[in-house]
Amino acid sequence: MKPLTGSRRYTLIGLLLTALMLFPVYWMLNVSLTPQQDMRKTPPDLFPLHPTFEGYRAVLDDQMPYLGTSLLIGLGTVALTLVLAAPAGYALAKLRPFGGGTLGLVLLVAQMIPGIVMAMGFYGIFLDLGLLNSWWGLIVADSTIAVPFGVMIFTAFMSGIPGELIAASRIDGAGTFRTFWSIVLPVSRNALVTVSLFSFLWAWSDFVFANTLDGGGDWRPITLGIYKYIGNNNQEWNAIMATAVVASVPAAVLLVLAQRYVAAGVTAGAVKD
Amino acid sequence: MAIARVDRPRRAGAVSKASGTGGTHSLPLRRQRRRSRLTALAFVAPLLVYLAAFYVYPLYRNLDLSLRDYTVRSFVSGDAPFSGWDNFQKVLDDPTFGPAMRHTMIFTFVSIAFQYAIGLGLAVFFNRHFRLAPTLRALFLIPWLLPLIVSASSWSWMLNSESGVVNYFLHFFGVDPVGWLTSPDWALTSVIIANIWIGIPFNLVILYSGLQNIPGELYEAASLDGASAWQQFRRITFPLLRPVSAITLLLGLVYTLKVFDLIWIMTKGGPGDASSTLATWSYQLGFGSLLPKFGPGAAVGNILILIALVFGLLYIRVQSGQRRQET
Numbered sequence: 001m002k003p004l005t006g007s008r009r010y011t012l013i014g015l016l017l018t019a020l021m022l023f024p025v026y027w028m029l030n031v032s033l034t035p036q037q038d039m040r041k042t043p044p045d046l047f048p049l050h051p052t053f054e055g056y057r058a059v060l061d062d063q064m065p066y067l068g069t070s071l072l073i074g075l076g077t078v079a080l081t082l083v084l085a086a087p088a089g090y091a092l093a094k095l096r097p098f099g100g101g102t103l104g105l106v107l108l109v110a111q112m113i114p115g116i117v118m119a120m121g122f123y124g125i126f127l128d129l130g131l132l133n134s135w136w137g138l139i140v141a142d143s144t145i146a147v148p149f150g151v152m153i154f155t156a157f158m159s160g161i162p163g164e165l166i167a168a169s170r171i172d173g174a175g176t177f178r179t180f181w182s183i184v185l186p187v188s189r190n191a192l193v194t195v196s197l198f199s200f201l202w203a204w205s206d207f208v209f210a211n212t213l214d215g216g217g218d219w220r221p222i223t224l225g226i227y228k229y230i231g232n233n234n235q236e237w238n239a240i241m242a243t244a245v246v247a248s249v250p251a252a253v254l255l256v257l258a259q260r261y262v263a264a265g266v267t268a269g270a271v272k273d
Numbered sequence: 274m275a276i277a278r279v280d281r282p283r284r285a286g287a288v289s290k291a292s293g294t295g296g297t298h299s300l301p302l303r304r305q306r307r308r309s310r311l312t313a314l315a316f317v318a319p320l321l322v323y324l325a326a327f328y329v330y331p332l333y334r335n336l337d338l339s340l341r342d343y344t345v346r347s348f349v350s351g352d353a354p355f356s357g358w359d360n361f362q363k364v365l366d367d368p369t370f371g372p373a374m375r376h377t378m379i380f381t382f383v384s385i386a387f388q389y390a391i392g393l394g395l396a397v398f399f400n401r402h403f404r405l406a407p408t409l410r411a412l413f414l415i416p417w418l419l420p421l422i423v424s425a426s427s428w429s430w431m432l433n434s435e436s437g438v439v440n441y442f443l444h445f446f447g448v449d450p451v452g453w454l455t456s457p458d459w460a461l462t463s464v465i466i467a468n469i470w471i472g473i474p475f476n477l478v479i480l481y482s483g484l485q486n487i488p489g490e491l492y493e494a495a496s497l498d499g500a501s502a503w504q505q506f507r508r509i510t511f512p513l514l515r516p517v518s519a520i521t522l523l524l525g526l527v528y529t530l531k532v533f534d535l536i537w538i539m540t541k542g543g544p545g546d547a548s549s550t551l552a553t554w555s556y557q558l559g560f561g562s563l564l565p566k567f568g569p570g571a572a573v574g575n576i577l578i579l580i581a582l583v584f585g586l587l588y589i590r591v592q593s594g595q596r597r598q599e600t
Contacts, residue, residue: 121331
């Protein structure tokens with residue numbers, strides 16, 4: 001098909017473009033390893049010539065509770081999102097409930113509502129209920145980012161499951177729930193992974209809800225840990241960047257482990273049938 | 274134009290439609306149908322309850338907030354007098370409104386124009402077959418997956434006026450240092466640059482998957498006819514990609530309108546209100562000071578929803594129009 005000549009040239013250009021694009025990420029790594037006294041040096045060291053781990057020591061000392069909270073909130077959000085979105089997606093795809101079309105539209109519109117507006121609404125409600133500064137309040141708030149997306153992914157995926165498969169399970173005497181649990185869910189593994197991946201990443205990265213609903217609690221997520229760092233000690237940029245590197249680890253790991261689900265999620269979230 | 278999405282088993286539609294009417298025959302049809310309606314409801318019920326409690330109710334609270342005269346005390350005591358459109362009037366008369374609106378538009382449109390152009394260029398580039406292409410394309414996703422606070426902090430430090438690496442590179446080319454985040458002339462540009470960087474992967478992925486659906490024979494035929502690469506792009510790639518482009522741009526629009534974290538972390542909308550948008554202004558009013566103005570903050574938020582909905586409805590129209598074209 002396409003001529004292979006010049007392939008090497010393209011690889012070279014590709015490498016250059018990738019390096020350019022990832023420079024901010026590299027710079028974060030570089031700064032995280034730079035000793036305090038070299039931080040404001042001109043010209044800055046382009047490579048960590050005298051690497052120091054004092055930034056990472058600061059992370060270990062200060063940020064572990066934040067990381068734990070973020071992990072808890074991330075996993076909680078994944079669980080809540082799956083529990084709500086998977087059955088609803090199945091219903092929309094296969095069971096044709098009343099007003100299914102309207103519901104689909106509502107979910108699409110829900111994704112367009114700015115987080116900052118949701119945060120303000122949640123603030124009022126949480127204040128009334130005494131839920132401010134609680135980690136599970138944050139799980140609820142964070143799930144609002146992922147649930148509509150999750151339902152749409154599950155609907156798109158599950159409408160592709162062959163009807164015979166479901167009919168066969170019926171004939172074997174399984175009820176709708178049983179069919180859903182032991183046939184539909186196992187077949188939908190790809191959708192489950194995609195939705196889990198995105199709900200975790202979004203909850204992990206959330207800043208708006210964390211900053212408005214959990215400013216003063218004991219259980220604060222890592223995004224606030226970094227934000228507090230920036231505000232408090234404007235000088236220790238190696239510690240700030242070390243925290244940023246550590247906070248990026250889940251994204252990096254998930255990208256490596258679940259690369260194709262990431263691409264699937266982006267396109268499925270954007271373009272549906 | 275259908276786009277490759279979550280990989281799904283083939284032969285979807287026809288079979289599933291048939292299975293709906295089939296099934297067991299022991300129960301009377303009507304009773305059976307009612308039962309399946311109830312089961313369907315049971316499967317969506319949790320979602321409906323959730324949407325009512327955690328979407329509709331917060332939005333209602335926000336609307337209510339924008340129509341009342343709230344103070345910190347009334348938040349605690351619970352009584353705030355109804356004030357109609359006062360908050361909206363207050364917001365519209367505020368000297369910040371004009372700039373915030375203008376910045377929102379500039380931020381959104383400039384970001385999207387560059388994200389799209391760069392994303393498209395990269396998608397075309399990666400559509401060629403060369404070694405490492407899939408790996409490099411995956412690496413391009415990183416900026417999009419990083420927590421925003423991470424990207425925002427990294428850019429803040431890179432754009433620092435005294436010790437930032439960007440000014441160092443500029444110095445290298447003989448350009449005077451720029452007060453990226455501290456000068457009113459550059460703050461908006463700075464957050465736009467960072468936002469473009471974050472948005473490129475999203476545009477790249479969607480446009481790339483659109484390119485995958487353009488049949489390769491078209492290009493073969495075109496190159497047999499002696500069409501140059503640029504001609505192929507203009508006559509084949511760009512026109513055939515138009516539906517996907519429309520979706521990409523509209524989604525970008527809806528997403529970018531909402532951007533708050535990035536600007537807040539990098540500049541807090543400042544200096545002055547040099548980089549404040551509707552989103553940061555709304556936050557500034559509601560949470561940014563010790564004397565919160567919840568009512569006006571909520572009013573700005575509702576204006577933002579209105580704008581987002583206009584583009585959102587446009588998005589829905591374009592998408593359903595495309596679906597109609599397909600069938």
